[in-house]
Amino acid sequence: MSEEPGIKKFMFVNRKAPYGTVYALEALEVVLITAAFDQDVSLAFLDDGVFQLRKGQQTKGIETKNFSPTYRALEGYDIEKLYVEKEALAARGLTEDDLLVDVTVLDRKALGVLMDEQDVILSF
16 A cells, blocks of 8 residues: 555556547546546556557548557656566467557556555556
8 A cells, every 4th residue: 555645556457448438538538537646546557458559550441530649648747657467469469569568567466466455456
């Protein structure tokens, strides 16, 4: 748990593909708002959520704005803790090289331990 008064550890768990629902975009907006209030913010990408970070997303065919470049701007908001579940990457045929930002890849067990250390977990 956080030791600084007023600062909480927030982890946002992203489980959905980037397009087809509002979950991924809404999660990103909430992450930015939380960081604006100087909280300790981290993101975890599990299941189809790993596709949110995939390079080369093309959204013209579905007539939706490609918001994936926003992930590259997170560092400017002091959001540098991005975690990806190793098993989710492997199950989808992806590697760390397929992702547009630097992440820490953790196995399911290690990610669970990290989640236990959070004050607040929000799942999208």
